[in-house]
Amino acid sequence: MSKRRDEGLTRRQLAGGLVAVSLAPLASGSRAKADDQLSAALESVTGGAAVTEGRVKLEIPSLAENGFSVPLTVSVESPMTAEDHVRAIHILSEKNPVAHVVRFNLTPRSGRAKVSTSIRMADTQRVMAVAEMSDGSFYSGTADIIVTLSACIDGG
């Protein structure tokens, strides 16, 4: 009798294990898709060039109650001279329908590499700011944002 119960438990544990195993690829699959969108957007911006983390400060609230308008500010450490300046700042989204949200084009006449705007956020996700320097190098800064009410949904 007791032997039988033991057997039953084992079988249940086995079944539970199988469910866990079959769910695991689903979860990692959706994560991989989001990563793909961000890395694909990054590659379309850089053309495959290496991106260094740093020099880019992305200020965005960590929690947005309203995804329809999320304020953000990007500043890049740069002297902004004719020889050494930021050529462009790109905002990339992990889960928005459009990954490359906005592109800012700067010149030495900008004086300071700092821009602000408000964007829509479809979901809780990672946001990346990429700075394209005048020498062709790329720097990035990222931030994670939790979105309570998402934009881009029906009626949005």
Add this chain to the structure above:
Amino acid sequence: MNTSTRIVIPKTVTRGEVIEIKTLIKHPMETGYRRDHRGQVIPRHIVKRFVAIYNGTEVFSADLTQGVAANPYLAFSTVAEGAARSVSNGSTISAIRIRKRSK
């Protein structure tokens, strides 16, 4: 389409100073994802390009998508030199003058 733009700049600046220019465009930035009450897709209608021209020199521009919030807010910097004009979506929206500090 009732599109208007507000531009905020410092009242007085000295030549060579880096100033921040804040702009607000009154525009729905319709995404093209929404449907009206009859289930028809509301066509996409967005500001695609924003250009700031300063004495004939382009000092800043932006390429926007439907990912930018309605009534786009853009803030950027430039080196103060003289009279400035800001152009958005192909049409002149405002003329601003930068005064030199009297001293």
